[in-house]
Amino acid sequence: MDIQLLDKELGILNRTGFFQKLKQQYLIDLTQDRQSLFIAMEYECISQLRGVLSAENITWLLIKVVDIYTSCLPSHAIVGRSLKEIDAYIVNFDEAQLPNLIENLTLKFNTPILLPTGQAVEIKPRFISAMTPGVLLHTESPDKVISQMAMYLGYCDQSENKKQHCHLDQVTSQLLNRRVEIDSQILTALGNNEMFLAYQPKVDLTSQKIIGCEALARWQHPSLGFVSPDEFIERAEFCGVIQALTLWVLKQSIETLAKCRVLNPDFTMAINLSATCIETPDFFDEIKFFIKHSDIPPQLFVFEVTESIAIENYELAVEFLQKLRELGCKVSLDDFGTGYSSLSVLSKLPLDSLKVDRSFIKNMLNSDADIEIVRTINRLGHACGLKVIAEGIETKQDMQIIADSIGCDYGQGYYFAKPMNDYKLLKHLAENLKMNSPEKANDLFISRFLSKYLKPASII
Numbered sequence: 001m002d003i004q005l006l007d008k009e010l011g012i013l014n015r016t017g018f019f020q021k022l023k024q025q026y027l028i029d030l031t032q033d034r035q036s037l038f039i040a041m042e043y044e045c046i047s048q049l050r051g052v053l054s055a056e057n058i059t060w061l062l063i064k065v066v067d068i069y070t071s072c073l074p075s076h077a078i079v080g081r082s083l084k085e086i087d088a089y090i091v092n093f094d095e096a097q098l099p100n101l102i103e104n105l106t107l108k109f110n111t112p113i114l115l116p117t118g119q120a121v122e123i124k125p126r127f128i129s130a131m132t133p134g135v136l137l138h139t140e141s142p143d144k145v146i147s148q149m150a151m152y153l154g155y156c157d158q159s160e161n162k163k164q165h166c167h168l169d170q171v172t173s174q175l176l177n178r179r180v181e182i183d184s185q186i187l188t189a190l191g192n193n194e195m196f197l198a199y200q201p202k203v204d205l206t207s208q209k210i211i212g213c214e215a216l217a218r219w220q221h222p223s224l225g226f227v228s229p230d231e232f233i234e235r236a237e238f239c240g241v242i243q244a245l246t247l248w249v250l251k252q253s254i255e256t257l258a259k260c261r262v263l264n265p266d267f268t269m270a271i272n273l274s275a276t277c278i279e280t281p282d283f284f285d286e287i288k289f290f291i292k293h294s295d296i297p298p299q300l301f302v303f304e305v306t307e308s309i310a311i312e313n314y315e316l317a318v319e320f321l322q323k324l325r326e327l328g329c330k331v332s333l334d335d336f337g338t339g340y341s342s343l344s345v346l347s348k349l350p351l352d353s354l355k356v357d358r359s360f361i362k363n364m365l366n367s368d369a370d371i372e373i374v375r376t377i378n379r380l381g382h383a384c385g386l387k388v389i390a391e392g393i394e395t396k397q398d399m400q401i402i403a404d405s406i407g408c409d410y411g412q413g414y415y416f417a418k419p420m421n422d423y424k425l426l427k428h429l430a431e432n433l434k435m436n437s438p439e440k441a442n443d444l445f446i447s448r449f450l451s452k453y454l455k456p457a458s459i460i
């Protein structure tokens with residue numbers, strides 16, 4: 001065995017060696033149409049022990065762990081340090097044998113390991129496994145298999161419920177395969193005109209007048225179909241495309257805002273900001289550039305940032321939001337009530353409004369507790385000098401409780417309007433103007449306006 005491919009400490013393959021062997025083996029497996037098992041083992045105790053045990057004892061312990069691990073595997077298993085602490089690739093593995101293998105491994109590691117110093121160390125391993133080619137993307141490229149495995153390991157790490165053994169099932173595999181597709185397509189989606197904006201009106205609950213809207217990104221992909229923002233925004237962040245996407249949203253919404261202002265000069269446009277935008281140095285300057293060159297007063301732009309983003313990136317968020325406000329823009333705290341922010345944090349964030357998360361509004365009719373939560377958030381917002389917006393108002397009863405009993409300032413939700421394209425938004429705005437200020441809304445003006453600015457669009 002090439003010495004360069006071995007981990008000197010443990011005598012098993014190092015990362016390069018493991019991948020080299022795995023790639024060779026995977027290609028053979030493909031031609032012979034047989035199934036193999038990839039199994040990764042991780043344990044968190046070693047990093048803690050490094051501060052307590054001597055380097056010799058740590059090495060002794062790791063060698064022991066490798067011995068126990070390999071004693072449970074067939075002798076032909078390829079074992080190495082690669083994606084996790086110790087990984088193995090077992091060629092020609094029958095999936096039905098997996099529960100036995102895991103049981104055996106768990107049993108062996110249940111007994112504490114006795115160090116030469118007499119100390120007993122308990123290793124609590126976690127196993128993550130997948131059959132290949134099996135549920136992993138059927139691919140000719142072993143590199144792709146490795147990157148899919150890495151993605152699956154990351155997926156298992158993120159899941160809140162860290163199980164002792166995670167095995168890649170069909171459902172998770174489809175989800176990951178879709179993710180791979182999304183990641184590879186998202187960069188080109190903007191250039192290919194696959195993305196568009198939907199606008200959802202915000203309504204003044206006292207006058208029922210539309211005061212502005214929120215721009216929501218949409219993606220209609222030729223083969224993936226409709227990809228929801230809950231799915232692609234996270235991937236855009238992961239792939240580093242979110243900044244470009246946010247600037248595209250800003251640019252598109254500036255065009256729509258200019259048209260809306262013909263009907264209502266005070267109309268506001270809300271744009272969502274993700275954590276990665278806030279963390280990017282110079283991103284504020286890009287926003288500033290677009291706004292400065294838009295001929296639209298900065299106070300008509302509202303930037304929404306979720307409560308959890310603001311809390312997790314507190315220092316950066318304060319700095320970024322402060323700069324937006326100095327520019328003259330408004331700042332709103334989105335999905336409030338889900339991010340566990342303390343009251344002192346709330347009072348220190350530079351804000352103009354907060355949006356009560358729709359999960360509270362959704363349950364109000366069945367839960368007095370949720371009504372009281374919304375009432376408390378509303379009082380809290382007002383006490384901090386903020387406007388309060390209730391999101392997710394779906395029924396007339398929701399609206400009545402929010403407007404009459406609780407007294408929020410603004411509302412947003414399907415009861416008023418679902419997100420819609422710019423053509424429908426302008427028509428909707430014109431109708432709302434006619435209803436609320438008939439003296440200002442001249443039929444001829446509105447129909448001239450609509451025919452001048454708009455061609456009916458087919459989507460949404």
Ligand code: C2E
Nearest residue numbers: 216217229230233249272273274392393394412413414419
């Ligand atoms: P959000 O900012 O809280 O947007 C409101 C979401 O609630 C929208 O979902 C909207 O369609 C939905 N909604 C509004 N009213 C109702 C209602 O009455 N009932 C129900 N059930 N839902 C309602 P959407 O468009 O799927 O967006 C989901 C999230 O994706 C947004 O939540 C926002 O966080 C994010 N997002 C959308 N577009 C962008 C974007 O351009 N940039 C960033 N960073 N995030 C975006």
Ligand code: MG
Nearest residue numbers: 214272304334
């Ligand atoms: Mg929002």
Ligand code: MG
Nearest residue numbers: 334335355391
């Ligand atoms: Mg929201």
